[in-house]
Amino acid sequence: MIKLFFIQLAGLLYMALPMASVCLGQPDRQAVEPAQETLIEGAVVDAETRRMLIGAVVSIRYADQTRPFTSMTITDGSFRFRLDPKRSYIISTRAPGYDTKEEPFAFTSTFPTHLTGKLIMLGRTLARPSADTPAVTKTTPAPEVRKATNQPTTTGTPPAKAPSVPAPTALRLEKDVTTELRAIQFAQSTADLLPDSQPELDNLLTFLRDNPRVEIELAGHTDNQGDFDKNLALSKQRADVIKQFLVKNGIAARRIQTRGYGGTRPVAGNNTEETRRLNRRVELIIRKI
Structure with missing residues (x-):
């Protein structure tokens, strides 16, 4: 009987240990881990010259929302953000003298740790005359009259240059x-x-x-x-x-x-x-x- 009593007592103590650990403030091993974030690095560049643009502002919003949740002003042409790789985004970029650009963005993998080399290329804003600005008339000399020849003449705009290849x-x-x-x-x-x-x-x-x-x-x-x-x-x-x-x-x-x-x-x-x-x-x- 005494042996049976000690066996039962040991069983009760074993069952009480987990509750005691909770009461004593032991950490919960099933605590939810924080969501993983991915570092994305890139640069804002001129679409024609590929030079980095200083003073650009990059804003990011979720694809299903209208307001940005983060933004930064570029001081050296490069940017860095930490984003949830499981979400989709819209990246909006603007810079003085350039057209504002919006583009969708999503990670290739749902578990990346770092993405580098993201390029955002901005095109220059074409100058448009204001309605309040008077037109300036220039006087130009009459064109020289030349004799007709059989040589063909070329008119129109020159062909667009092919985009330069990144280094x-x-x-x-x-x-x-x-x-x-x-x-x-x-x-x-x-x-x-x-x-x-x-x-x-x-x-x-x-x-x-x-x-x-x-x-x-x-x-x-x-x-x-x-x-x-x-x-x-x-x-x-x-x-x-x-x-x-x-x-x-x-x-x-x-x-x-x-x-x-x-x-x-x-x-x-x-x-x-x-x-x-x-x-x-x-x-x-x-x-x-």
């Missing part, structure tokens, strides 16, 4: 960081690399050679123009083309994963060719260091 990306050894490889460019609607992509390809190759334990993911993206399934396949093909280049130059295939997202994860609007060009991109994510 190779500064790659950092950080896990789960998403970096846009802007300098890798393809012919429209194909997986054919343009010659200007070579410096960026060599830059990526050198990075992997210098860090032989690094494993990466290449994520291909397109705009939303055309057939959805074809865009999905094209985005994967573009990532595969970069992998083929790296493997051909000595990088083990097992170190490189490729994925294609088509036009499902835009970083800019699809209303103009300038913004659609931003969505046609390949991103690098370091998965193992």
Whole structure:
């Protein structure tokens, strides 16, 4: 009987321990962890010269709301925000002498830790004469009369210059960081690399050679123009083309994963060719260091 009594007493004490720990102020192990935030870094630049713009204001709001919840004034052309990677946003950017720009933004992954290389390109505002400003009349000499010749004459505006190619990306050894490889460019609607992509390809190759334990993911993206399934396949093909280049130059295939997202994860609007060009991109994510 005495032995049975002590066994029952021990059982009661064992059951009372959790309640005692709560009463004594022990921490609740089931406390909810704070929501994860992702650091996004980028720059505001002139769309033509690619120079960073000082004095720009970047404001961010949720895609389903009308008022911004955070903003910052750019003092050196660069910006940094911490955002919930599971939400979608609208980024609004303005600068003196430039047209205000709004673009949707969403993270490629719901669990990134850092995204770098986000570019916001602003176009200059065209000067428009005010209705209150009197017109200025200039007196110009009469044009010189020339004899007719058989030489053809050219009229009209000169052709627009092709956009300049960004410099190779500064790659950092950080896990789960998403970096846009802007300098890798393809012919429209194909997986054919343009010659200007070579410096960026060599830059990526050198990075992997210098860090032989690094494993990466290449994520291909397109705009939303055309057939959805074809865009999905094209985005994967573009990532595969970069992998083929790296493997051909000595990088083990097992170190490189490729994925294609088509036009499902835009970083800019699809209303103009300038913004659609931003969505046609390949991103690098370091998965193992």
